[in-house]
Amino acid sequence: MSQSGGVLSDALLVARKDLLLERRAKIGIGQVLPFAILVLLLFAFALDPDRGILKLATPGLFWVTVLFSAVLTLQRSFALEAEDGILEALRLSGMSPAGIYLGKVTALTIELLLLEAVLVLGVAVLYDTKFLGIPLLFVIAFLATLGIAGAGAVYGALAARLRSRETLLPLLLLPLLAPVLIAATRGSEVSLEREAISGWPWAALLGIFALVYLTLGSFLFRPLLEDA
Amino acid sequence: MTTTKIQSASTESPAPTGTGSRGTKVLGGFALVFLIVAVAYGLFISPPDAQLGNTIRIIYMHVPTVMAAYMAFIITAVSSGMYLWKRTEFWDLLGSSGAEIGVLFFAVTIVDGALWGKVTWGVFWRWEPRLTTSAVLLIMYIGYLAVRAIPADPRTRATRCAIIGIVAIVNVPIVHKAVDWWRGLHQGKTVLGTIDPEMGGTQLFAMYSALIAGLLVCVWLLIHRFRAGFLAERASDLGLDQALEERRLESSPATGEDA
Amino acid sequence: MSSSNMTETLCIVGAWLVTFGAVGAYGASVILRGRRLSKIVPPEQRRWM
Numbered sequence: 001m002s003q004s005g006g007v008l009s010d011a012l013l014v015a016r017k018d019l020l021l022e023r024r025a026k027i028g029i030g031q032v033l034p035f036a037i038l039v040l041l042l043f044a045f046a047l048d049p050d051r052g053i054l055k056l057a058t059p060g061l062f063w064v065t066v067l068f069s070a071v072l073t074l075q076r077s078f079a080l081e082a083e084d085g086i087l088e089a090l091r092l093s094g095m096s097p098a099g100i101y102l103g104k105v106t107a108l109t110i111e112l113l114l115l116e117a118v119l120v121l122g123v124a125v126l127y128d129t130k131f132l133g134i135p136l137l138f139v140i141a142f143l144a145t146l147g148i149a150g151a152g153a154v155y156g157a158l159a160a161r162l163r164s165r166e167t168l169l170p171l172l173l174l175p176l177l178a179p180v181l182i183a184a185t186r187g188s189e190v191s192l193e194r195e196a197i198s199g200w201p202w203a204a205l206l207g208i209f210a211l212v213y214l215t216l217g218s219f220l221f222r223p224l225l226e227d228a
Numbered sequence: 229m230t231t232t233k234i235q236s237a238s239t240e241s242p243a244p245t246g247t248g249s250r251g252t253k254v255l256g257g258f259a260l261v262f263l264i265v266a267v268a269y270g271l272f273i274s275p276p277d278a279q280l281g282n283t284i285r286i287i288y289m290h291v292p293t294v295m296a297a298y299m300a301f302i303i304t305a306v307s308s309g310m311y312l313w314k315r316t317e318f319w320d321l322l323g324s325s326g327a328e329i330g331v332l333f334f335a336v337t338i339v340d341g342a343l344w345g346k347v348t349w350g351v352f353w354r355w356e357p358r359l360t361t362s363a364v365l366l367i368m369y370i371g372y373l374a375v376r377a378i379p380a381d382p383r384t385r386a387t388r389c390a391i392i393g394i395v396a397i398v399n400v401p402i403v404h405k406a407v408d409w410w411r412g413l414h415q416g417k418t419v420l421g422t423i424d425p426e427m428g429g430t431q432l433f434a435m436y437s438a439l440i441a442g443l444l445v446c447v448w449l450l451i452h453r454f455r456a457g458f459l460a461e462r463a464s465d466l467g468l469d470q471a472l473e474e475r476r477l478e479s480s481p482a483t484g485e486d487a
Numbered sequence: 488m489s490s491s492n493m494t495e496t497l498c499i500v501g502a503w504l505v506t507f508g509a510v511g512a513y514g515a516s517v518i519l520r521g522r523r524l525s526k527i528v529p530p531e532q533r534r535w536m
Binding site: 242243244245247248267270281282283285286289290293329333335336339340343344346347445449452453455456459460462463466 | 494495496498499501502503505506509510513514517518520521522524525526527528529530531532533534
């Protein structure tokens with residue numbers, strides 16, 4: 001009974017456990033990352049690179065790829081726990097649900113940010129992208145990823161024990177993340193093509209989204225772990 | 229769990245044979261009156277709008293349906309919160325009824341909006357902020373109904389739905405804002421889903437009678453849907469009891485799986 | 488009648504028909520479901536909460 005730990009130390013514990021599991025299983029590097037790069041290639045096949053569409057659409061394609069990869073990552077991360085009854089064990093261990101939630105979000109954010117870093121390299125090489133407003137790009141990537149992980153952890157845990165989770169998770173999560181896609185895409189567009197002035201409202205919107213879902217998730221994770 | 233608020237008054241009257249009651253009949257009657265007025269004024273008596281022309285008659289249907297949908301979703305959200313607090317079947321059933329009716333009205337809203345677009349723009353779909361927002365929200369609540377349809381123990385299913393109901397409503401203003409800004413780069417103010425303050429007398433009358441009719445119909449549907457849901461729960465309890473009974477009688481494990 | 492007028496009339500009538508049709512059909516299905524279920528559920532449980 002580690003009731004003295006508090007939310008933050010619980011979160012760190014869960015995050016470390018998740019990252020360790022990931023380092024051992026290598027699903028992210030071995031499967032999700034190749035998938036994401038494959039999607040980049042497929043977009044190039046679908047939108048002829050010589051006509052300039054690819055270049056125009058780069059920010060949107062990048063974030064769509066991130067969203068799909070996030071769904072896969074979430075599915076993997078929570079399927080493991082549902083199968084092995086880890087969520088059950090975590091709940092019974094006396095850890096605070098908010099701590100478990102924030103730990104999951106932290107681990108997911110780190111995993112997704114690493115994936116994005118590689119994808120950015122891929123985009124730079126494959127789509128010949130020039131990067132301008134770097135600070136804005138960093139802020140947008142971080143806040144968008146935090147939002148994706150924050151909302152994703154709630155629905156990932158909710159869908160984990162459903163038999164039809166493979167189809168349900170994207171159906172639930174992707175419409176929820178539509179504003180993140182809009183804001184991240186527009187914000188990245190601004191930072192890639194023009195000077196980074198009008199991109200900050202988008203960053204603010206992403207920040208609000210992340211904050212709202214982190215708050216909501218911290219409260220909803222208790223009933224989620226206990227009953228859903 | 230079951231409160232006996234209405235039971236006390238009806239101990240001697242026979243049990244209802246459907247989801248209707250005196251209350252729903254009165255409510256339905258009022259709704260019908262407003263609907264008839266709305267049809268008369270909306271389709272025939274009121275003049276075409278100065279700017280929108282006859283397409284304002286589609287707006288007479290569009291605004292009430294979108295308002296009814298939002299009312300249903302707000303009821304779902306409140307019920308979801310109340311369910312997580314009180315854990316009673318009442319809030320669970322009210323929440324799921326609201327979501328289903330909201331989806332119905334939202335789907336109708338989008339079809340009306342597309343028809344309005346066909347007349348106004350010549351195409352069914354443009355990335356108009358209100359229509360786009362509605363499309364995203366519609367799919368979000370279809371997700372709710374999909375989870376609802378998955379058989380599970382009632383408390384589990386209710387908790388799942390309550391969580392989705394809360395998450396979804398919180399997302400409504402965010403989707404609104406994002407889509408507004410997104411489209412704001414390309415086009416001006418929207419007329420869909422709003423009541424123009426410069427509307428004339430009969431036009432306003434048509435709009436408001438349609439609006440009241442829409443909200444009344446929504447409440448009327450909610451009550452019926454809630455009761456049908458309540459009956460369905462009792463019937464499934466019954467089915468479960470029967471199945472247990474049969475199993476006990478046969479004293480052999482039943483192999484047939486039921487959801 | 489010009490074709491644009493035709494489209495306009497069709498779309499207006501269509502919008503009202505879709506609205507009334509969809510809501511009406513849903514209402515009817517709910518009421519019929521309620522009646523069907525009422526035959527299964529014993530009367531003492533047929534009381535709303």
